[in-house]
Amino acid sequence: MDVAEDIKVCRKCVVEPAVEAGLCPGCLLRAWKALQRLEARRQALTPVMAPAPLEDPILEVAEVAERLRVDPSTVYRLIRAGRLRAVEIGRRRVVRASAFARFVLENRTRRVG
Numbered sequence: 001m002d003v004a005e006d007i008k009v010c011r012k013c014v015v016e017p018a019v020e021a022g023l024c025p026g027c028l029l030r031a032w033k034a035l036q037r038l039e040a041r042r043q044a045l046t047p048v049m050a051p052a053p054l055e056d057p058i059l060e061v062a063e064v065a066e067r068l069r070v071d072p073s074t075v076y077r078l079i080r081a082g083r084l085r086a087v088e089i090g091r092r093r094v095v096r097a098s099a100f101a102r103f104v105l106e107n108r109t110r111r112v113g
Contacts, residue, residue: 058094
């Protein structure tokens with residue numbers, strides 16, 4: 001669709017164009033609104049992009065247990081207690097790498113001395 005089809009100008013603008021834009025203020029406003037409608041139509045026809053995949057990798061309970069050097073049942077206990085955040089995918093539970101890093105930082109021990 002051409003923008004020129006959408007713009008209606010007055011006789012004054014057709015016969016004696018305004019100084020700079022070639023349109024009187026009323027026609028200029030109508031032209032701007034026509035461009036806005038055209039842009040809205042273009043955006044409506046643009047396909048919606050699929051969301052980007054998560055940048056944050058996920059870890060299986062076994063991987064978390066291996067990294068913490070504990071039994072997987074201990075990891076499940078931490079999840080149930082709410083100390084380690086996990087996501088349930090079907091019957092599986094997975095831990096985001098950022099949640100694991102947060103858990104490690106919050107629960108690290110400090111050396112004295």
